[in-house]
Amino acid sequence: MQQEVVLALLAKEPSTGSQLRARLNDALGPLGEAMNDGQVYVNLSRLEKAGFIARETSGAVGKVYALTPAGQDRVAEWLTEVSWPKPDLAEFHLKLVAAAEARLGDPIGIVDAQRRELLRRLREVGRAAMAEPQGSKAGLLLEGIVLRLQADLRWLEACERAWTDRRNR
Amino acid sequence: MSTNGSVAPLVVARGLRKEYGSGEGLVRAVDEVDLEVAAGEALAVMGPSGCGKSTLLHLLGGLDRPTAGELWLGGRRIDRLSERGLAQLRRDDVGFVFQAFHLMDELTAQENVELPALLAGRSPRAARRRARELLDDVGLSDRAGHLPSALSGGQRQRVAIARALANEPELVLADEPTGNLDSVATLEVLRLFETLHTSGLTLVVVTHDERIATTADRLISMRDGAFVDETRLVDGTRGPLGALFGVELEV
Amino acid sequence: MLGRTLLAFRLVAASLRRRPVEAAVTLVAIAATTTTLTLGLALHGVTDHPYETTRAITSGPDVVAMPTSSPTTSGPRISSPKAGSAPRTNRLAALDDLVHAEGVVAHSGPYPVSFPTMQVNGSKVLAVAEGRSSRRAAVDQPYVTEGTWVRTGGVVIERSFAEELGVDVGDKVTLDGRSFPVVGIAVTAAVPPYPYTVTGVAFDTLPDIWSQATGLIWTTEPIARSLATPSVPLSYMLNLKLADPQRASAFVAAHSANHALYLESWQYVRKVESQQMLPFQRGLLIGSALLDLLAVASLAVIVGGRLAERTRRVGLLKAVGATPRLVAGVLLLEYLTLALLGAGVGLAVGWFAAPLIANPGAGLVGSVGAPPVTPADVGWVVALAVAVAGLAAWIPSVRAARTSTTSALADSARIPKRRRLLVGAASHLPTQLLLGLRLAARRPRRMILTLVSVTVTMTTIVSVLAIHAHESQAAPIPRSVFAIPVNPNTRNTDAVLLVLTVVLVFLSIVNAVVITWATSVDSKQPLGVARALGATTRQVSAGLSTALLIPSLPGVIAGIPLGLLLVKAAGHGSSVTVPSGLWLAAACIGILLGIGALSSIPARIEARRPPLDALQSELT
Numbered sequence A: 001m002q003q004e005v006v007l008a009l010l011a012k013e014p015s016t017g018s019q020l021r022a023r024l025n026d027a028l029g030p031l032g033e034a035m036n037d038g039q040v041y042v043n044l045s046r047l048e049k050a051g052f053i054a055r056e057t058s059g060a061v062g063k064v065y066a067l068t069p070a071g072q073d074r075v076a077e078w079l080t081e082v083s084w085p086k087p088d089l090a091e092f093h094l095k096l097v098a099a100a101e102a103r104l105g106d107p108i109g110i111v112d113a114q115r116r117e118l119l120r121r122l123r124e125v126g127r128a129a130m131a132e133p134q135g136s137k138a139g140l141l142l143e144g145i146v147l148r149l150q151a152d153l154r155w156l157e158a159c160e161r162a163w164t165d166r167r168n169r
Numbered sequence B: 001m002s003t004n005g006s007v008a009p010l011v012v013a014r015g016l017r018k019e020y021g022s023g024e025g026l027v028r029a030v031d032e033v034d035l036e037v038a039a040g041e042a043l044a045v046m047g048p049s050g051c052g053k054s055t056l057l058h059l060l061g062g063l064d065r066p067t068a069g070e071l072w073l074g075g076r077r078i079d080r081l082s083e084r085g086l087a088q089l090r091r092d093d094v095g096f097v098f099q100a101f102h103l104m105d106e107l108t109a110q111e112n113v114e115l116p117a118l119l120a121g122r123s124p125r126a127a128r129r130r131a132r133e134l135l136d137d138v139g140l141s142d143r144a145g146h147l148p149s150a151l152s153g154g155q156r157q158r159v160a161i162a163r164a165l166a167n168e169p170e171l172v173l174a175d176e177p178t179g180n181l182d183s184v185a186t187l188e189v190l191r192l193f194e195t196l197h198t199s200g201l202t203l204v205v206v207t208h209d210e211r212i213a214t215t216a217d218r219l220i221s222m223r224d225g226a227f228v229d230e231t232r233l234v235d236g237t238r239g240p241l242g243a244l245f246g247v248e249l250e251v
Numbered sequence C: 001m002l003g004r005t006l007l008a009f010r011l012v013a014a015s016l017r018r019r020p021v022e023a024a025v026t027l028v029a030i031a032a033t034t035t036t037l038t039l040g041l042a043l044h045g046v047t048d049h050p051y052e053t054t055r056a057i058t059s060g061p062d063v064v065a066m067p068t069s070s071p072t073t074s075g076p077r078i079s080s081p082k083a084g085s086a087p088r089t090n091r092l093a094a095l096d097d098l099v100h101a102e103g104v105v106a107h108s109g110p111y112p113v114s115f116p117t118m119q120v121n122g123s124k125v126l127a128v129a130e131g132r133s134s135r136r137a138a139v140d141q142p143y144v145t146e147g148t149w150v151r152t153g154g155v156v157i158e159r160s161f162a163e164e165l166g167v168d169v170g171d172k173v174t175l176d177g178r179s180f181p182v183v184g185i186a187v188t189a190a191v192p193p194y195p196y197t198v199t200g201v202a203f204d205t206l207p208d209i210w211s212q213a214t215g216l217i218w219t220t221e222p223i224a225r226s227l228a229t230p231s232v233p234l235s236y237m238l239n240l241k242l243a244d245p246q247r248a249s250a251f252v253a254a255h256s257a258n259h260a261l262y263l264e265s266w267q268y269v270r271k272v273e274s275q276q277m278l279p280f281q282r283g284l285l286i287g288s289a290l291l292d293l294l295a296v297a298s299l300a301v302i303v304g305g306r307l308a309e310r311t312r313r314v315g316l317l318k319a320v321g322a323t324p325r326l327v328a329g330v331l332l333l334e335y336l337t338l339a340l341l342g343a344g345v346g347l348a349v350g351w352f353a354a355p356l357i358a359n360p361g362a363g364l365v366g367s368v369g370a371p372p373v374t375p376a377d378v379g380w381v382v383a384l385a386v387a388v389a390g391l392a393a394w395i396p397s398v399r400a401a402r403t404s405t406t407s408a409l410a411d412s413a414r415i416p417k418r419r420r421l422l423v424g425a426a427s428h429l430p431t432q433l434l435l436g437l438r439l440a441a442r443r444p445r446r447m448i449l450t451l452v453s454v455t456v457t458m459t460t461i462v463s464v465l466a467i468h469a470h471e472s473q474a475a476p477i478p479r480s481v482f483a484i485p486v487n488p489n490t491r492n493t494d495a496v497l498l499v500l501t502v503v504l505v506f507l508s509i510v511n512a513v514v515i516t517w518a519t520s521v522d523s524k525q526p527l528g529v530a531r532a533l534g535a536t537t538r539q540v541s542a543g544l545s546t547a548l549l550i551p552s553l554p555g556v557i558a559g560i561p562l563g564l565l566l567v568k569a570a571g572h573g574s575s576v577t578v579p580s581g582l583w584l585a586a587a588c589i590g591i592l593l594g595i596g597a598l599s600s601i602p603a604r605i606e607a608r609r610p611p612l613d614a615l616q617s618e619l620t
């Protein structure tokens, strides 16, 4: 994730690092677990150096950061950017092709193993999604991951069918 | 088939087969299936339409008799039971949840849930009390007096689940239980199943939705009446979700 | 348009192929209804104003006059036999005066009448022999039902008389020792039929005539004259037509006082006729009423049966985009096909069955000589069949059109109201009864239909029992009085009643089967669900039986007074013999057991298949 995420979260109101961290956790739910506090502070100081944020005061709660006009411009710009992560299927696809051409392994076996892995992941995410209370922000994110995993599983099914056909020919 | 070795299996099938038609038109809907389901286990069966999932489930629940093979439920052989014995089995030992709900249109939600208990010879009062409890459990106590036609799909399915539990069966069989439901209703039903599972009930769910399938402990894939693959989903913890789908900030 | 017509036909064909049992049962029900109607119509020919029919066909007289030796008062009975006889000329003169009396517009006769003793088939009986010419009379020309009218040397016998004696055309009868061939059989409206012919005849010559059964024969005038004896001299019979037939009784009253004449009005003959209506004719009258009732009940069953299923199908068609017109058309076409086929079968069966019960051999024209089923009857039957089809298609179409497609699909248009009483009472009963009660409570229309059908069935059976009880207890004419051995061929009373009983009971059974079947088919889904939940075959069939027996019980009970009332109404107020309690109880229990047994059949057939089929059929 880009640092703009941190920047944008500051747009609501000036906040301390730990407040930011709490809001990130709220929005990400279990997916935010891997993130550590250090990452947040590294990003904050980097943004400060770039002139996008400024330290307001240094009260009892800790350092409070706020957006500078440049930071506000940057947030507005970032919101209008249309970007989307590239689906990263090529690697797995090439794995199958290589295995089949070099007779290094059975593509179908590879697909099966992959499918099992995805199913287990789906189980984890699904359970996490179910555990989220209704209307939680993190629930929506988990739902998105569930759907992507299901799409990936469907693609694996297509792979299996295709490679089975190819082998039988 | 691997099972949870410590507990005696609740369901055991050996060489289970079900054929429809004869001669040219012979269809092996279930073809030499071996299966063990441990007590308290949640099992999912997946496969393309027409691969024999429903047929298998109907055999397990005594809704139909196998053409060949052996079938045990709780240590009792059930594949050769009389029609009467099968009726008792369906009534006392198994709870069924169907894709099409199969509620009685002329009975209210409450009466639908009471039905299995009454069939089992419980007193009307006891049946009514049990039905109230169950409807409460599925969150429909305020809809007890409604006819199925006045309920939404998700509500109907929840009534059907309550009904399946009326006689406290050991085994609940669900055939595409969310096939007719939207995502919100699907989640409601999934949560219910999760509760049942944690309370120790044995569940066999037929579905073609991976998401539902992966709520189970074990997933079996079927093709053309036979099992082609099995995945233990509880094997090996994946660790914290963050490790898999972790969201990290660029450092 | 062509495409839509093709679609309609294809849908109808598919529907009939997919539901062969429903099609067959509907066909049988319509066939039974139309058979019923055909028979009912055929019977009306006999029972609807039989005297008027005969009177019209034979140009029946308004007044019949005969000379007496002394003045008599008019009335059905001659108080005492008269002794002596007036000279012949005086007698004829009195009749001649009458011909010119005021109000008389036509006449025939006077014809000579003698009273020979007739011997035939080993029995001896008194006959009234009227001398006729072979020419057609303007008034009272008897209607020949068999053979020919009087010829030289031959006699024609009145039909009821011939039937009782077992005489056929070609037989020989002996009149006062002389043998004559029987050349014909005919009916008349001038005198009452056998054995009451004598009540319409001034018979002042023979004492004790009233204790004897007498019948009418016709022969040539010379023969009639030659049969007169000194002890039983010749008499005459004059037939008069009045300008105003309604004034016949007044005419009789006026002229009886002034002349040495015995006069009889046509109203009197009709009264004797209906009062002394033979028991089987009464049976036929009740029978035809019952046939009509049964036809109505069957109709209700066909139209009302499976309404739910039909409504759901309408919803299905609408859901895939069929216009209401097309839906109604498809349904109409389907039922029309079945109805016309059924009507054909019903007419054919009626054609063969009608003569069995509608040929009473009474002294009236009835339907004899006419075809058993007239074109008008065919018209009525086909019209009924079309009406049934129309109604069976129209009601669900209207219902489905009024309700939304989705609720028609779910058939929740009729959200059953809670029938507190029934549902409350149910909680104290065994489960299977409870199941049945709840099914019944939520289908009030089906309950009413069953109630009506069972009531009609029981009414039928009670009436039949009452007629039989009456028959066996007191025959209206003690046969011993006739001193005539009863010819087995002529005892068709019992045969007619038997045929009628069999037909009625058969139709009742068809009705019961149809209603049971329709209920069980409509309950297939709920009962399939019950089985999937572990209900045993016995529980399911007991539930279905209960659902049917609840409305049947009041129906059976109501049928008893209704049956007796019907017999009483048909019997023109004469007394009704109540069948023995044992028989009534047997009928009640028999019907209830029958319905119980019938309803268990579909449940048992269903039980041999896995419960899935019932559930899955719901989806398709």
Ligand SMILES: Nc1ncnc2c1ncn2[C@@H]1O[C@H](COP(=O)(O)OP(=O)(O)O)[C@@H](O)[C@H]1O
Residues within 6 Å of the ligand: B020, B021, B027, B028, B029, B047, B048, B049, B050, B051, B052, B053, B054, B055, B056
């Ligand atoms: N009653 C039946 N008669 C004949 N064939 C049937 C019947 N029920 C199911 N089948 C066939 O058995 C196979 C398996 O059906 P089913 O168990 O319903 O599949 P699934 O539930 O996996 O979609 C299919 O090929 C189906 O056509």
Ligand SMILES: [Mg+2]
Residues within 6 Å of the ligand: B053, B054, B055, B175
């Ligand atoms: Mg299925």
